[in-house]
Amino acid sequence: MEKLLATSLKHIGSHNAPVMHTVEFQGELQHDTNFNNKNKARNESLAAAYIISNPDVCAKTVEVVSARLFEIVSCQDAGGNECVRKFFEFLEKDTGGVGQFGRVERGLAGISEALEVETDSVTLIQKMLIIKSFGAFVIDYASKSPADYGFLSVDENVSALVEKNKPVALFEVRGRSGVKAREHREDIGIMDKKEFDALESQEKEKLMVPGLAKERLTFRTFTHELDENNNRSVESVFVNRTFDSDAPLVASISGSTSCILVAADLLVPEMSEDQKKELALAAVGFLVGGGYHSATEVLDVACPGLDLERELNF
Structure with missing residues (x-):
């Protein structure tokens, strides 16, 4: 089993000093422990639930x-x-x-x-x-x-x-495993069950939408893919920068979002900027709500820079 194989120095944002983080490869990574910011995962789950419960926003x-x-x-x-x-x-x-x-x-x-x-x-x-x-x-x-x-x-x-x-720079080295586990979930979003169970009852209610249970898929994300000799190979650009920004990672950059955008471009080629924003919000509701992706994994494809909290004002 591959564990911590190397370390990497990273410059984050405007910081001048290098910040250390571990470079981890596919192995026994703990979902929502190694790579996820739990508070952001909670907020993104609530945002997805808000979109679903208030579909007029999109x-x-x-x-x-x-x-x-x-x-x-x-x-x-x-x-x-x-x-x-x-x-x-x-x-x-x-x-x-x-x-x-x-x-x-x-x-x-x-x-x-x-x-x-x-x-x-x-x-x-x-x-x-x-x-x-x-x-x-x-x-x-x-x-x-x-x-x-x-x-x-x-x-x-x-x-x-x-x-x-589906930009090659983000998808060529995706930095994720196949499906590692499946779990029946009634709640909306990307929180691990133990984190959801620890919520106050009022917040739990916000994350429950009748008729939308699902089988939650669990993937593993990793900053570099290994070559055939198990040596450090090519960097997953998206996973590395998302990890360094302390944003939740669920399944790396979202191919499903690319599918949605291809469909929209074909079906409504004259889509306005406001419509593109609404479609991005709908994608968050669907993909974050279903536990398939984090908001960053969706929005970096659908609408880079979109601020969910400001857009939804919830």
């Missing part, structure tokens, strides 16, 4: 994107050509899994209904899940063969769209 933009996606889904014949069938099968599987945050039941019928109905706390998360799944399909399949997926509004420029929303 519902207009989410509904615009959802309406465009509904047009695509509703206009296709589920028994059509192979590419259409592949798309529908992917959406159903990706949104309907047991334990999925915002799980959509009843296949295509449930997907269409969730996209079309008025947005409340549960349907906000369902809409974002479907939008994310659409973007994931575009990245994984449609971008590699755009001529076959014109019905999804993709063209030969889709690869550039993917590259814009």
